[in-house]
Amino acid sequence: MIKNFGTLYAGHIDFDDIGFDATAANDREYTNEQLVKAYDKADAIALVMDRTGYDTFWLAEHHFQHEGYEAIPNILMLATHLAGRTKNIRFGCGFNVSTMWHPIRLAEDYAMADVLTGGRVVFGVGRGYHSREVETFGAPLFDNDANRELFEEQIDIIFKAFNEDSFSHHGKNYDIPANVPYRGYDLEEVTLVPRPLNRPVECYQPIQSASVRGLDFMVKHGIKGLVGGGAASGGAPSPVVEAWRDALSRDGRDTELGTDMIVGVSVYIAETEEKAMAEASRYFQENMKMFGPLTLARMLGEDGVEALGDPQRAPTAGLPTIQDAVKAGQWLCGPPGLIIEKLEALQALYPGLDTVNAGSVIGTPQSVLIDQLEMFASEVMPHFTGK
Numbered sequence: 001m002i003k004n005f006g007t008l009y010a011g012h013i014d015f016d017d018i019g020f021d022a023t024a025a026n027d028r029e030y031t032n033e034q035l036v037k038a039y040d041k042a043d044a045i046a047l048v049m050d051r052t053g054y055d056t057f058w059l060a061e062h063h064f065q066h067e068g069y070e071a072i073p074n075i076l077m078l079a080t081h082l083a084g085r086t087k088n089i090r091f092g093c094g095f096n097v098s099t100m101w102h103p104i105r106l107a108e109d110y111a112m113a114d115v116l117t118g119g120r121v122v123f124g125v126g127r128g129y130h131s132r133e134v135e136t137f138g139a140p141l142f143d144n145d146a147n148r149e150l151f152e153e154q155i156d157i158i159f160k161a162f163n164e165d166s167f168s169h170h171g172k173n174y175d176i177p178a179n180v181p182y183r184g185y186d187l188e189e190v191t192l193v194p195r196p197l198n199r200p201v202e203c204y205q206p207i208q209s210a211s212v213r214g215l216d217f218m219v220k221h222g223i224k225g226l227v228g229g230g231a232a233s234g235g236a237p238s239p240v241v242e243a244w245r246d247a248l249s250r251d252g253r254d255t256e257l258g259t260d261m262i263v264g265v266s267v268y269i270a271e272t273e274e275k276a277m278a279e280a281s282r283y284f285q286e287n288m289k290m291f292g293p294l295t296l297a298r299m300l301g302e303d304g305v306e307a308l309g310d311p312q313r314a315p316t317a318g319l320p321t322i323q324d325a326v327k328a329g330q331w332l333c334g335p336p337g338l339i340i341e342k343l344e345a346l347q348a349l350y351p352g353l354d355t356v357n358a359g360s361v362i363g364t365p366q367s368v369l370i371d372q373l374e375m376f377a378s379e380v381m382p383h384f385t386g387k
Contacts, residue, residue: 002347002384006056007359007373008094008264009045011038011065011072014365019282020314025289028067038071041366042078043085048370050086052377053387056122057082058094058357063133069290069362076113076121083117091117094226095126095206099139099147103154104176107161107192114196124204124226125158127151129294152217159221161192162201204262210240215247228264228330228357241350258350264357265346266331267339269375276333277322284322284331286363289314332358336379343384 013034017023042059049057059078062070072078079091098106113121127148128134131141140146153171160167166189169176177190205218207225218225225244227237241257248255266284270276292300292308300308300319307317325331332342347353358376360369381387 001351002343002353002356004055004355005376005381005385006054006058006092006262006355006357007045007049008058008060008357009042009359009369010060010070010362011042011062012362012364013038013041013068013071015068015286015363018363019285020289020308020319021311022282022286024309024311025067025069025293026309028069030066030068035066035068035071038068039078041369042072042082044366044370045373046082046086046089046091048373049377050089052374053381053385054089054373054377055355056090056092058092058124060094061096061100062130063100064136067290076109079121080113080116083120090120090122092122092204093124094204095124097128097134098125098154098158099128099134099141099151100137101154103157103174104161104190104192106154107158108194110201111162111192111194111196114198114201115194119197122204123201125151125155125223126206148214155217155221155223159201162196162199166191207240207244207261210243212243212247215244216250219247219251225261226264226357227261238349245352256350256352258353261353262355262357263346263350263353264359265329266325266361267358267372267376268331268333268360269336269339269372269379270333271335273326273334273338276335277326277331280331280333281322283361283363283368284325285314285319287361288320290362336375339376339380340383343380347384 013030014037015022015028046057059072059075060070061072061075063073065071075093075096079093082091093110096106110121110123128139128141134141139150150173153173157169157174157176160169168189177187180187200222203221203223204226205223207215207227227240241261244261245255245257245259248259268276268280270279289308293305304317304319307313307319322331322333326333332339343356346356360372
């Protein structure tokens, strides 16, 4: 049963114009003074979530985005700061893109954040989807097999570091430790200092392709899944949830659909469903403008992606609408009672599901985002949490 709620903020600033007919995504460029306002926005979100009873505030790691869409390069630094500003809420890494890190450095930084925040940071890893980021940091992205191979070796190392008093690793990409003498002896193992407070470490990974290899690797390390929100399409297609259940079953766990996963949906509350869709439409459009060219909206096709980059063509190019997203279950729009009804349907479909990420998409102004979080917390969450 659903009992916990979170939201995701990838780090977008407020824009002067929003939507298909607004400034093209690739034409957006902002000053440093404008970009750093993303951190004030994160602070405001964290404070309202902490006050109103949300469980986890998820943040996303991204780099080089002068366009102002995803302006948080280090989740762990921001989460540690925000933990000092709040009392109860947890901060989720949604996600650290491990292919852009040395695995030991990522393990160290997470462990230190875990210690400094008293266990209020939730670990999360992903393989990446921005070529500008991943390839610039020297890791493969266009070569999917190489990307997955690197990622899997890194995660093996990270969990060794978390779980073993000392460890070594000798693989294709890493030899740990270095084969060197140290203070009178030959180095054979190293110890992560510090190690996380809470072990085993709770970890999440986005489920995208739902391949057998990818899901089985997650299960091997006890990694939980997150579907929808961020780069992934919202909602939880049944084949994906069923594939996740099957992966748990292959590991000897017979579970209900939705166990060990979080489902993300976009939510907009207004007096009627029609009014909610009308008000949220431009945010939906801006979000699509950002993600569409990144091969994360495959239904668009080449012509659709080209149209997204042209404010003159996009409004009449037959692109997906928020009405389509509502019909598909990716967006929940309408009065609180209707949102509750739709979440109850999700709960009935996936009885093992206990956590939902509900929130606003890239492009939503801070004032609207805060108002929506407040309304959801006061008029929807109590139905499920009893608080």
